[in-house]
Each structure stands twice: as structure tokens, then as C-alpha cells.
Amino acid sequence: MKINKKDIRTIRASDSKTFVEIIDQTLLPHQLVFKKISKLDEVISAITTMQVRGAPLIGVTAAFGVALAIREKADSSDAFIAEVSKKLINSRPTAVNLAWAVNRVSNLLHNINPNDRLEAAWAFAQQIADDDVNTNKSIGIHGLQLIKKLNLNKVNIMTHCNAGWLATVDYGTALSPIFFASEAGMNIHVWVSETRPRNQGTNLTAWELEQAKIPHTIIADNAAGFLMQQGQVDCILVGADRIGIDGQVVNKIGTYLKAVAAHEHQIPFYVAAPLSTVDVNFMGNQKKSFEIEHRDPEELLTISGINKKGDIDTLKIGRSAALNPAFDITPSKYVTSVISEEGIIDPENIGRHING
Numbered sequence: 001m002k003i004n005k006k007d008i009r010t011i012r013a014s015d016s017k018t019f020v021e022i023i024d025q026t027l028l029p030h031q032l033v034f035k036k037i038s039k040l041d042e043v044i045s046a047i048t049t050m051q052v053r054g055a056p057l058i059g060v061t062a063a064f065g066v067a068l069a070i071r072e073k074a075d076s077s078d079a080f081i082a083e084v085s086k087k088l089i090n091s092r093p094t095a096v097n098l099a100w101a102v103n104r105v106s107n108l109l110h111n112i113n114p115n116d117r118l119e120a121a122w123a124f125a126q127q128i129a130d131d132d133v134n135t136n137k138s139i140g141i142h143g144l145q146l147i148k149k150l151n152l153n154k155v156n157i158m159t160h161c162n163a164g165w166l167a168t169v170d171y172g173t174a175l176s177p178i179f180f181a182s183e184a185g186m187n188i189h190v191w192v193s194e195t196r197p198r199n200q201g202t203n204l205t206a207w208e209l210e211q212a213k214i215p216h217t218i219i220a221d222n223a224a225g226f227l228m229q230q231g232q233v234d235c236i237l238v239g240a241d242r243i244g245i246d247g248q249v250v251n252k253i254g255t256y257l258k259a260v261a262a263h264e265h266q267i268p269f270y271v272a273a274p275l276s277t278v279d280v281n282f283m284g285n286q287k288k289s290f291e292i293e294h295r296d297p298e299e300l301l302t303i304s305g306i307n308k309k310g311d312i313d314t315l316k317i318g319r320s321a322a323l324n325p326a327f328d329i330t331p332s333k334y335v336t337s338v339i340s341e342e343g344i345i346d347p348e349n350i351g352r353h354i355n356g
């Protein structure tokens with residue numbers, strides 16, 4: 001994506017292959033800061049503190065983490081790669097893309113001579129990053145057709161959290177069709193739900209749309225149902241962290257409520273995600289392969305922003321016990337379609353699609 005007319009990806013591998021450069025997303029929209037990461041602990045910390053976040057991007061970052069760890073410790077043994085992979089996979093438990101990317105790199109390395117593994121790990125991670133860009137472009141092109149099919153002079157699209165380019169290497173998933181629609185000259189407006197407690201909507205999605213000059217309005221999460229009821233929402237577009245083979249969708253907390261309200265008001269509810277988001281071990285109540293991440297309750301009891309001096313600051317807003325589940329599960333009956341890189345898929349048939 002372009003920032004100040006410069007093409008930028010969310011993660012960039014150094015030519016020296018000694019570090020990666022990320023955008024510290026905890027500082028947006030107030031400061032755009034690039035950060036160099038060269039050690040395994042730094043990769044894990046960037047993922048857990050959400051300096052990098054979004055299912056596809058944490059996968060790509062962790063894939064580079066394998067290469068950085070091999071270099072840091074000068075160890076490319078099977079045992080070391082297994083240990084590093086486990087640490088990376090455990091850094092956030094819900095998005096399937098994290099384990100998918102790490103396992104892809106480590107499985108490929110097993111068939112490679114240990115002396116060549118550092119070079120190979122770097123190349124595999126770069127490949128996963130490049131593939132992500134192409135995948136998201138395809139999602140955007142397919143999603144654009146769905147927006148066009150609504151056949152409206154002006155389209156009001158609601159999104160939740162951030163499934164834009166910041167959540168991926170480039171383009172994004174849910175925002176990719178929106179970027180393509182804007183480029184195609186369509187008259188679109190985006191309702192951006194703030195996404196408490198971490199405010200990815202306010203801080204990240206609104207910032208992306210502002211950069212792309214796409215008309216948008218931030219709303220409180222609780223305003224979503226009212227706007228749907230008032231006929232001000234033509235479709236909803238969200239991303240996904242994991243999709244069951246029966247089509248149920250795990251995504252940012254609050255997605256489920258939007259889906260139920262959309263169903264009530266017959267508003268199309270689209271989930272844009274690469275097919276790598278599908279978990280073949282997840283079906284019905286079977287959640288053995290993952291857990292819903294519960295984050296520190298302090299995230300709910302505090303709010304971050306910029307103070308009068310222009311510094312980023314955190315304020316305490318609550319003192320009671322708090323519970324902070326970060327994701328919820330939307331049953332497939334509420335999902336109109338999944339927008340994948342291979343086209344538009346009926347959620348109930350997604351498992352069939354994966355099995356070919």
C-alpha cells in the first residue's frame with residue numbers, strides 16, 4: 001500500500017538477511033514507526049504485544065522468526081527447529097495462519113541439509129510473504145464482484161476490527177475488495193466499528209482508509225445494530241482467524257453480534273479469508289486444535305491515546321474484575337459467503353473445497 005506515495009509492506013526482509021522491519025502497530029495512528037527485529041524473543045514479543053497482528057501477518061512474521069532464530073543461535077538441528085516452532089506457535093493461540101506458516105517452514109526444512117537450512121528458511125518465509133500479497137489481491141478482485149452485484153449507486157459497507165493491509169503483508173483480506181472498489185471509481189462509504197478493547201477499527205482500519213482517501217466513519221461497536229436497522233448498511237465485510245470445515249468463522253470479538261444482527265435485517269455478511277485460514281480439524285464443537293485467546297483484562301480497564309503534549313499515553317478507566325475474550329465464533333448459517341483467493345464459496349461447502 002502507499003503511504004505518502006511510497007509503496008510499503010507491513011514486513012520487509014533486510015537484504016543482509018539479518019533482520020526484518022515491521023511497523024509497530026501499537027503506535028498507530030499517532031506515529032508511524034518502523035522497527036527492526038533480529039532475535040527470536042523480539043519476534044515473539046512483537047506478536048504477543050500486537051506490534052504485529054492480524055492472522056496472515058503473524059503467520060509471516062513467525063515464519064521469518066524461524067529463520068532469525070536459526071541465525072541467532074547458529075543452530076539448524078531438527079530439535080532446535082521444533083523447539084522454536086513450538087514457542088512461535090504458542091505466542092498467540094487462535095489464528096490458524098500462525099501454526100500454518102511455522103509448520104510449513106519447519107516441515108520443508110526437515111528435507112534440507114542442515115547447512116543449507118538458514119538460507120532455505122529465509123527463502124520460504126519470503127515466499128509465504130509474497131504468496132500472501134497475491135492471495136489478497138485475488139480476494140480483492142473476487143470481492144469487488146460481490147460489491148458490484150449489490151447494484152447500488154452508493155454502497156455502505158460495515159467492517160470490524162482490522163482486516164486491512166496492516167493485518168497482512170499487503171492489500172488485506174476484508175479491506176482488499178474495498179480498495180479495489182475505490183480504485184474502480186465506485187461510490188463507497190465504510191462504517192468502521194471501533195473494536196474495543198484494543199480499538200483496531202479506530203486506530204488501524206480508519207487510518208488505512210484515510211491514507212487511501214476512502215470515505216469512512218468510525219462508530220461505537222454498539223451502534224452497528226442500530227445502523228443496520230435504519231437501512232444504512234448494504235453489506236458487512238470481515239476477516240477471519242480460523243474457519244471450520246463446516247463454515248463456522250472465528251474472528252475478532254463482536255463479529256458474532258454483527259452477524260446475528262445482519263441476519264435479522266437480511267444484510268449480506270461476507271467473510272474474506274485465504275483458504276489457509278480453514279482448519280480441517282475444526283468442526284461443530286470440536287475445538288481441540290485451538291483455543292479462544294483471552295487477553296489481559298487490563299486491556300479492557302485502560303484506554304490508550306495521545307495526550308495534550310502529543311505523547312502516547314494510557315489511562316485507567318475501570319477498577320472492577322474484567323474478562324477479555326479476544327475472538328468469537330460465528331455459525332455458518334449467518335455467513336452469506338466466504339471470499340477466498342479461489343473465488344466466492346458457500347461457507348457450508350468450504351470443507352469440500354479444501355479437500356478438492
Ligand code: MRU
Binds near residue numbers: 161162163167200251
Ligand atoms: O487481535 P487481532 O487484531 O490480531 O485480530 C485481527 C482480526 O480479528 C482480523 O479480523 C483477522 O485476523 C483477519 S486479518 C486479515
